[in-house]
Amino acid sequence: MTTTLDSKAWPGVDSNLLNPVIKISNLDHFFGTGNTRKQVLFEINLEIQAGEIIIMTGPSGSGKTTLLTLMGGLRSAQAGSLQILNQEINGASKQQLTQLRNNIGYIFQAHNLMSFLTAKQNVRMSLELHDHYLDGDLDQQAIAMLEAVGLGHRVDYFPHDLSGGQKQRVAIARALASRPKIVLADEPTAALDKKSGRDVVELMQTLAKEQGCTILIVTHDNRILDIADRLIYMEDGRLSENTATTKSIS
Numbered sequence: 001m002t003t004t005l006d007s008k009a010w011p012g013v014d015s016n017l018l019n020p021v022i023k024i025s026n027l028d029h030f031f032g033t034g035n036t037r038k039q040v041l042f043e044i045n046l047e048i049q050a051g052e053i054i055i056m057t058g059p060s061g062s063g064k065t066t067l068l069t070l071m072g073g074l075r076s077a078q079a080g081s082l083q084i085l086n087q088e089i090n091g092a093s094k095q096q097l098t099q100l101r102n103n104i105g106y107i108f109q110a111h112n113l114m115s116f117l118t119a120k121q122n123v124r125m126s127l128e129l130h131d132h133y134l135d136g137d138l139d140q141q142a143i144a145m146l147e148a149v150g151l152g153h154r155v156d157y158f159p160h161d162l163s164g165g166q167k168q169r170v171a172i173a174r175a176l177a178s179r180p181k182i183v184l185a186d187e188p189t190a191a192l193d194k195k196s197g198r199d200v201v202e203l204m205q206t207l208a209k210e211q212g213c214t215i216l217i218v219t220h221d222n223r224i225l226d227i228a229d230r231l232i233y234m235e236d237g238r239l240s241e242n243t244a245t246t247k248s249i250s
Contacts, residue, residue: 019086022048022083027080028080029066049214053205053228054215056218057225057233057234058235062236063237076092087100105182106186108187120146124138179211180213181213185218186218189201194223197223201217
């Protein structure tokens with residue numbers, strides 16, 4: 001049985017900080033229906049604490065991205081328990097999933113920037129989705145975030161005028177601007193050269209630690225595994241933890 005701590009019994013302690021930000025128990029997932037129904041995830045069990053950086057590796061087609069999209073509320077959980085920020089996602093309404101997504105930053109292999117918006121406008125757009133930011137100077141907040149990723153001199157540039165590494169930095173700024181509690185990154189270095197890829201993940205690591213958010217990265221890039229607090233491995237829809245490479249969390 002899972003025990004949830006009562007914050008009233010622990011004065012000054014937020015119970016949300018005492019529980020995993022992600023808790024998955026016996027999660028299964030299927031694609032298709034009837035005769036074409038195929039199971040793609042099998043009995044996934046995973047707990048991730050606040051502030052952890054987790055890297056998930058494994059062969060293509062093993063279910064990594066499917067699990068990532070379930071964690072991000074981009075798909076509906078079907079069987080088992082999936083708790084994100086103490087909220088059960090299995091059976092959640094569309095409104096609940098929308099509220100959940102407001103606490104998550106997404107970084108994808110394709111930067112997915114709006115080509116007709118400048119770097120500043122792309123970052124500002126993510127802030128406009130959060131009511132509590134609307135009273136502030138959104139342009140200044142967007143600029144400050146771009147400065148944090150080393151693009152203060154590129155705030156008015158459009159994506160076609162930026163390099164691949166710079167576009168991914170804008171995507172990181174956009175994902176972190178609203179100070180999400182969780183960042184999910186799917187192959188963030190796949191389209192980058194060695195130096196740019198390393199710079200991008202180190203930047204994610206630094207900013208995430210500063211903001212105290214949790215990061216889960218799906219990658220095939222062995223050059224960045226050392227930034228992880230833990231490595232987990234997915235194969236044929238089953239998850240395992242590589243305890244030999246687990247690092248102590250400082």
